[in-house]
Amino acid sequence: MxxxxxxxxxxxxxxxxxxxxxxxxxxxxxxxxxxxxxxxxxxxxxxxxxxxxxxxxxxxxxxxxxxxxxxxxxxxxxxxxxxxxxxxxxxxxxxxxxxxxxxxxxxxxxxxxxxxxxxxxxxxxxxxxxxxxxxxxxxxxxxxxxxxxxxxxxxxxxxxxxxxxxxxxxxxxxxxxxxxxxxxxxxxxxxxxxxxxxxxxGALTSNFVKITTPLTFAIADGQNIAVQDILNSIAPGILPLCVVFGIYYFLTKGKVNYGLLAIGIVIVCLLCSLLGIL
Structure with missing residues (x-):
C-alpha cells in the first residue's frame, strides 16, 4: 500500500x-x-x-x-x-x-x-x-x-x-x-x-520571574547610587534574564534532578535575601 x-x-x-x-x-x-x-x-x-x-x-x-x-x-x-x-x-x-x-x-x-x-x-x-x-x-x-x-x-x-x-x-x-x-x-x-x-x-518568564537588588553605593556628598537603577539603564529585567539563562545552563548539563534544583533555588534565594543582595 x-x-x-x-x-x-x-x-x-x-x-x-x-x-x-x-x-x-x-x-x-x-x-x-x-x-x-x-x-x-x-x-x-x-x-x-x-x-x-x-x-x-x-x-x-x-x-x-x-x-x-x-x-x-x-x-x-x-x-x-x-x-x-x-x-x-x-x-x-x-x-x-x-x-x-x-x-x-x-x-x-x-x-x-x-x-x-x-x-x-x-x-x-x-x-x-x-x-x-x-x-x-x-x-x-x-x-x-x-x-x-x-x-x-x-x-x-x-x-x-x-x-x-x-x-x-x-x-x-x-x-x-x-x-x-x-x-x-x-x-x-x-x-x-x-x-x-x-x-x-519568554512571556511567562517576564511575568513570573521577579528579581531586584537593594544594593546601593555611597558616593560623595552623602548621595547613594542604586545598583538596580544602573541595571535598569542597561537592560530592564537583566537580573531575571541572567537567572533564567543560569538555570537553563544547568538543565543542559545532562540529567538533572528537578526537585533538587528547585530546593537549591529556594536556598540560594533565602541566602541572598538574608545577605541583602536580592
Missing part, C-alpha cells in the same frame, strides 16, 4: 468512543496529578494509554509513545482539550504511516498549551464560573435551595465543552496531519511550534 493510499484511507484505528474515553480520563485526572517537575504530564499520559495501546501493539513502540507524553505539559484542562484530540490524531497517523516524528507531537503540544491555557482561564475561570457562582450566591442569599445546586452547572458545562473540543481537535487534527504529510510540512511544523513555545516561555 502506498503512502497516498494510507493517508486517504478512511478506516480509523481510533473511534469516537475511544476519543471520549480519553477525554473522560483527562477530565478526571488533569488537576489531580500535578507535580512540580512535569505538572499535568502524568494525567495526559494516563489519558492517552487506551489509545496508545491500540495504536502500538509492539512493546518498544508503546514505551516510546508513553515516554513522549510524559514530557512537561500544562494547560487549562477544558479549553486545552483540542491538544488531546490533535495528539490522538497525530499518534494515529504516526502508527499508520511512520512519517510523523515524535518530536512533532511534542512540539505541537508545547506550542499550543500556553495560548489555549490563556483562553481557558479567561472564559472558564474568569467569566463562566463568575457568572454561575454569582447566580448561585444570589439564590443562596435568599434561602433558596437552588443556590446549593447551581454551581454544579459549571462542572457540567465545562465537561461538555471539553468533550466537544476533544472531538473537534481529533477531527481537525486528523485532516491537518494528512495535509501536512501530503505537503511535506513536518519540519516547518516542528520549527513553527517550537518558536511559538519559546515565545510563550
Amino acid at each position: 502506498t503512502k497516498e493510499n494510507i493517508i486517504n484511507d478512511k478506516n480509523q484505528l481510533v473511534d469516537k468512543k475511544l476519543v471520549q474515553k480519553t477525554w473522560f480520563r483527562y477530565w478526571l485526572s488533569a488537576e489531580m496529578s500535578n507535580s512540580y517537575e512535569r505538572l499535568q504530564s502524568l494525567s495526559f499520559c494516563y489519558s492517552m494509554i487506551p489509545v496508545l495501546k491500540k495504536l502500538y501493539p509492539e512493546e518498544n513502540d508503546l514505551k516510546e509513545a508513553l515516554q513522549r507524553h510524559l514530557n512537561f505539559f500544562n494547560t487549562e484542562p477544558t479549553w486545552g482539550a483540542p491538544i488531546l484530540g490533535i495528539s490522538i490524531a497525530m499518534e494515529e497517523e504516526k502508527s499508520l504511516t511512520k512519517e510523523i516524528p515524535g518530536e512533532a507531537i511534542t512540539a505541537l503540544k508545547t506550542g499550543l498549551m500556553g495560548p489555549l491555557a490563556g483562553i481557558g482561564d479567561t472564559i472558564d475561570w474568569g467569566t463562566l464560573k463568575t457568572i454561575i457562582y454569582g447566580i448561585a450566591v444570589t439564590f443562596a442569599s435568599t434561602g433558596n435551595i437552588l443556590g446549593a445546586f447551581i454551581p454544579v452547572l459549571f462542572t457540567v458545562l465545562t465537561f461538555i465543552i471539553g468533550s466537544c473540543l476533544t472531538r473537534f481537535g481529533y477531527t481537525t487534527g486528523k485532516n491537518s496531519v494528512k495535509s501536512i504529510l501530503q505537503q511535506g510540512w513536518i519540519k516547518e511544523l516542528i520549527f513553527g511550534t517550537s518558536i511559538l513555545g519559546l515565545f510563550m516561555m
Whole structure:
C-alpha cells in the first residue's frame, strides 16, 4: 500500500468512543496529578494509554509513545482539550504511516498549551464560573435551595465543552496531519511550534520571574547610587534574564534532578535575601 493510499484511507484505528474515553480520563485526572517537575504530564499520559495501546501493539513502540507524553505539559484542562484530540490524531497517523516524528507531537503540544491555557482561564475561570457562582450566591442569599445546586452547572458545562473540543481537535487534527504529510510540512511544523513555545516561555518568564537588588553605593556628598537603577539603564529585567539563562545552563548539563534544583533555588534565594543582595 502506498503512502497516498494510507493517508486517504478512511478506516480509523481510533473511534469516537475511544476519543471520549480519553477525554473522560483527562477530565478526571488533569488537576489531580500535578507535580512540580512535569505538572499535568502524568494525567495526559494516563489519558492517552487506551489509545496508545491500540495504536502500538509492539512493546518498544508503546514505551516510546508513553515516554513522549510524559514530557512537561500544562494547560487549562477544558479549553486545552483540542491538544488531546490533535495528539490522538497525530499518534494515529504516526502508527499508520511512520512519517510523523515524535518530536512533532511534542512540539505541537508545547506550542499550543500556553495560548489555549490563556483562553481557558479567561472564559472558564474568569467569566463562566463568575457568572454561575454569582447566580448561585444570589439564590443562596435568599434561602433558596437552588443556590446549593447551581454551581454544579459549571462542572457540567465545562465537561461538555471539553468533550466537544476533544472531538473537534481529533477531527481537525486528523485532516491537518494528512495535509501536512501530503505537503511535506513536518519540519516547518516542528520549527513553527517550537518558536511559538519559546515565545510563550519568554512571556511567562517576564511575568513570573521577579528579581531586584537593594544594593546601593555611597558616593560623595552623602548621595547613594542604586545598583538596580544602573541595571535598569542597561537592560530592564537583566537580573531575571541572567537567572533564567543560569538555570537553563544547568538543565543542559545532562540529567538533572528537578526537585533538587528547585530546593537549591529556594536556598540560594533565602541566602541572598538574608545577605541583602536580592
